[in-house]
Amino acid sequence: MVVTDTRNSTPIRTWARGNRDLPGRLLDRIVGWFVTDRHADHGLAVMRIASGSFLLGWLLVNLPIASRIWGPGSAYWQPYRGNLGYKFPFDLLQQAGSGFFWLWYVVTIALVVAFVLGWRTRIVTPLLFIAYTALNGQNTPISDGGNYFIRIMLIYLILVDVSRRWSLDSRRRAKKSSPETQTGSVLHNIGLCLVVAQICIVYLEAGLYKVQGTLWQNGTAVYYPLQSEAYGVFPPLADFMTHWTFPVVIATYVTVLAQIAFPFLLFNKITRRIALIVLLGMHVSIAIAMGLPFFSGIMASADAVLVSGATWIAIVTWLRTTLTGNRAAQAIGVRVTAMRRRSGKKSAGADGSDSAADGGRTAESSTVDSESEFPVADDTDNSTQSADDSATSDSDVTSDGVDAWSDPAETAEGSASSVPADEQNLVDAAATAQKTPRGRRRAGGAASTIRKK
Amino acid sequence: MAKPRIHRLPAVVLTIVGLLAAGHIGATLAFTGPNTPLKESLQPTLNSYFRGPLDQGWSLFAPAPYSKDEYMVVRACLSEYDVCAGGADAGAELTPWRNVTEDEFAEIDYNIFADRGARQSKVMHGRFWSAASNLTGEQQTTAEGNHIDGEPVFGVDLYSSEAEETYSSSQLSNLRRYQRLEDSAVGLGSLYMYEDYGDDVTLVEVRMLREAVPPFSKRHDPSAELSQSWLNIGWRPATEFDEEVYAAWS
Numbered sequence: 001m002v003v004t005d006t007r008n009s010t011p012i013r014t015w016a017r018g019n020r021d022l023p024g025r026l027l028d029r030i031v032g033w034f035v036t037d038r039h040a041d042h043g044l045a046v047m048r049i050a051s052g053s054f055l056l057g058w059l060l061v062n063l064p065i066a067s068r069i070w071g072p073g074s075a076y077w078q079p080y081r082g083n084l085g086y087k088f089p090f091d092l093l094q095q096a097g098s099g100f101f102w103l104w105y106v107v108t109i110a111l112v113v114a115f116v117l118g119w120r121t122r123i124v125t126p127l128l129f130i131a132y133t134a135l136n137g138q139n140t141p142i143s144d145g146g147n148y149f150i151r152i153m154l155i156y157l158i159l160v161d162v163s164r165r166w167s168l169d170s171r172r173r174a175k176k177s178s179p180e181t182q183t184g185s186v187l188h189n190i191g192l193c194l195v196v197a198q199i200c201i202v203y204l205e206a207g208l209y210k211v212q213g214t215l216w217q218n219g220t221a222v223y224y225p226l227q228s229e230a231y232g233v234f235p236p237l238a239d240f241m242t243h244w245t246f247p248v249v250i251a252t253y254v255t256v257l258a259q260i261a262f263p264f265l266l267f268n269k270i271t272r273r274i275a276l277i278v279l280l281g282m283h284v285s286i287a288i289a290m291g292l293p294f295f296s297g298i299m300a301s302a303d304a305v306l307v308s309g310a311t312w313i314a315i316v317t318w319l320r321t322t323l324t325g326n327r328a329a330q331a332i333g334v335r336v337t338a339m340r341r342r343s344g345k346k347s348a349g350a351d352g353s354d355s356a357a358d359g360g361r362t363a364e365s366s367t368v369d370s371e372s373e374f375p376v377a378d379d380t381d382n383s384t385q386s387a388d389d390s391a392t393s394d395s396d397v398t399s400d401g402v403d404a405w406s407d408p409a410e411t412a413e414g415s416a417s418s419v420p421a422d423e424q425n426l427v428d429a430a431a432t433a434q435k436t437p438r439g440r441r442r443a444g445g446a447a448s449t450i451r452k453k
Numbered sequence: 454m455a456k457p458r459i460h461r462l463p464a465v466v467l468t469i470v471g472l473l474a475a476g477h478i479g480a481t482l483a484f485t486g487p488n489t490p491l492k493e494s495l496q497p498t499l500n501s502y503f504r505g506p507l508d509q510g511w512s513l514f515a516p517a518p519y520s521k522d523e524y525m526v527v528r529a530c531l532s533e534y535d536v537c538a539g540g541a542d543a544g545a546e547l548t549p550w551r552n553v554t555e556d557e558f559a560e561i562d563y564n565i566f567a568d569r570g571a572r573q574s575k576v577m578h579g580r581f582w583s584a585a586s587n588l589t590g591e592q593q594t595t596a597e598g599n600h601i602d603g604e605p606v607f608g609v610d611l612y613s614s615e616a617e618e619t620y621s622s623s624q625l626s627n628l629r630r631y632q633r634l635e636d637s638a639v640g641l642g643s644l645y646m647y648e649d650y651g652d653d654v655t656l657v658e659v660r661m662l663r664e665a666v667p668p669f670s671k672r673h674d675p676s677a678e679l680s681q682s683w684l685n686i687g688w689r690p691a692t693e694f695d696e697e698v699y700a701a702w703s
Contacts, residue, residue, distance in 0.1 A: 034459075069569050079632075079636040079640075085504030098697050137506075142572055145511070198478075213518065225518055292565075
């Protein structure tokens, strides 16, 4: 039994004595967070794909009038934009002719496509930032909050490994077993912190400005833009939405409260989900009722980084199950597999090789492969280094090999013992998702369909 | 669990980039936030740091929500320069007023995927109105007058030493900003007039109209009168552009 002398001791002193190493432990924890893994990689992949898709849509929608609003036709803005501080290379379009402008525009579209697909993003992301910013700088007044937001985000995403999941880069890395460096992980996590901080700043400050406004205070603010010509895209819908006082007041107050409270609601899992759902609802409403789909879409895309990897894997698993688990998809899968098998036999016969793995596949296993459209073969090998190993060398990896495109259930079998704890949670969640009745129907469905045949 | 060991290079990167990132976020918070003594104390450094690619603002329909319709209306004089200078009394051929914003908005109706061309004159209105509102009453009256001889609107080149002696630095800043936006607005108005009347356009006149949305309490009253306010740019020579600009607008 330990006897403590309490004569010269207060609870605070006792606590302080027992936690002398707290600053050191805290520092270790912070450093460990930055070093051991590249966090929110699934959320960042969703953000990359979604915001890139909105950006692509925006460029395509404006294609017919691009020359007028950003190209030579925007020269009327020169007295104004020449003073905004866009220097080389962001001012390259200001005096450009139409040929150079269209080349720039097409290259920008190509960069966005590469960004969405996650192809060479370490190079593509900074180039996209330059291309997009120069374009945007031609006519800043015409930009909305989404344009500003994605421009800032692209700067932060230069630091981030945005293609770690669900990308062409991740497939290539899986084949090459490219190691992940500690420095890369540190930069990735700092970039992630910047992205999250920027999201919080946007919502918090939008809310802080709103509480200062009389019309936001009296609960009628959302009525006004909806009744304007510029933002009341569907006048009958706007009239319906603003007909009764109660929904107008509720919508106004919920908007203000959700925006101000957003950064604080992130600290708890439940409140974070509530906040994200409320804001998603707000963005959808703005997109439809106010005719701002690209603004809302880009803002909502960034919120994806705040959704856990487990949730994204579960969502993707559910989507794939839904899309590939129906009879039509299975029938297509069987046909494709049969065609592949026939062509495989032909080529095997032609070169004289005898591949048991390819040539001897059963119909069942082939059907499962057809669901895994993206290769899963090599990825598990790349994830065999443990978290402890990764700390011993700059060139060690932290489980890059678990290819995001791979079937989560297969990944769980193939590499469960080799992935870090966080990754294991994601894999467990995905495996759980796979055990749902729908998942079982999918796994066995292919076989039963074939047996019936 | 073994303590993660960080190597020298990542440690240096974490320290330096981490501090820069924290500083940047702090600056963003100050720059984009409501006016505070802290924000004022950091000026003009904050403004210069956030110029260009880092520029941002997140008030988003606040503190006052968008509660008016903003229009830009334009007309042109199609006669010879000297005839236009004499006005309608001298036989100048004047076009009817064209509400270019109204024309642009036609694309927005029932279409959430309208292109940005539908908002060109609206955003011009917003920028111009803000700049013109910062002028003194006397300066506004001067700006609303006709200046068709190509001489500076305010009687002095705003980038000359004479202007620096005449005006205080804040006044000069306001005047320069106004002049940039007036030139842009006249340029946009000229392009719309060229689109309609071709090379005959000699002078243009631009007016900005604001019409308030009915107050919430009168939303069911169709007879509610909407308040209007105007800002005018008097007659100015039509802006001339390169051929490629006209080609983009043709």
